[in-house]
Amino acid sequence: MDRSSFLMVERGNPYEHGDVILLTRPVTVLGRRGTQGAPDVSFDNIYVSRRHAAIIYRDGGFFIQDLESKHGTFVNQRRLAPGEEVPLASGDSLALARDMVALRFSVLSTDETMDMTPFMKQLALTESGAIRLDPYKQELIFRGETYAFSEKEFKCVELLFHHKGQFVSKEQVKLSVWPERSYGEDEIPDVSTEELNALIYRVRKKTKDLFQIESIRGRGYILDVEEEQ
Structure with missing residues (x-):
């Protein structure tokens, strides 16, 4: 390949934002990852299929194909049909399993290398951020201080x-924190209001x-960072 192509992670354990x-x-x-091995790129999320999607380079272009995933592959918020393949353009947003x-x-051609400068600055800021999440230890680190959580508390955090700064519905919290209580693709886990509160x-x-x-009219939450400098 004569191009520099990459995926930037916005969300997806075990990777960090950026x-x-x-x-x-x-x-x-x-x-x-499964008992029989791992794909080329593995995400730690129960809703991601073992072979969920494929990025394909062919005839000088990139394509993404859904591999009959259970919870879907999305390109620019449109869900692909099972097995569907579509071309990709630089800047396209991709999501697996309902934005989990x-x-x-x-993708940058060789004569576009200088355009990487803003990207590298953004990446450096992300990596040097004051707040860091450790999904393996289920901890949050801030200025040398460590905040420990239970498994479900960490999933919520x-x-x-x-x-952050965006509305997250109660249904999203239930899906993320209590996936073991959901048995159908469109089923919301059976979690009581008392447990969630x-x-x-x-x-x-x-x-x-x-x-x-902040609680939003009993429908969900918005997290604001008090201090991240």
Whole structure:
């Protein structure tokens, strides 16, 4: 390939926001690690299929194909039909499993190298951010201080933090925190109001010096970062 092509991660464990995944193969399979092995790019999310989608380089262009995934592959918010393949353009947004994994596709020809400068500055700012999430230890690190969470508390913090400043519905929280209680593709987990309120209360208590979590008319939440400098 005579081009520099990559996916920028906006959301998707184990990657952090701003991480870059270089596309150096004719076919790059995206999915979830299983007992029989791992795809080329693995995400830790129960809603991502083991072979979810593929990025294909062919005839000088890039394409994405859904690999019969259960929870869908989205390009610019449009869900692809099972097995559908579409061309990609630089800047296209990609999502796996209802936005559980969010990516941005970019491709630069060799004479566009200088245009990488703003991107590299943005990446440097992301990597040097004061707040960092560690999905393996289920911890948040801020200026040398470590905030520890239970598994479900961390899933909630991670979801809200990666959508900071944006509305997150209660249904999204339930899907992310209690996936084991959902057995159908369109089924919302059976989580009581008391359980959800208790979870948000514990997260608010542990992050009161960092975040403000606003309840929106009983429908969901918006997280604002108090201090990230």
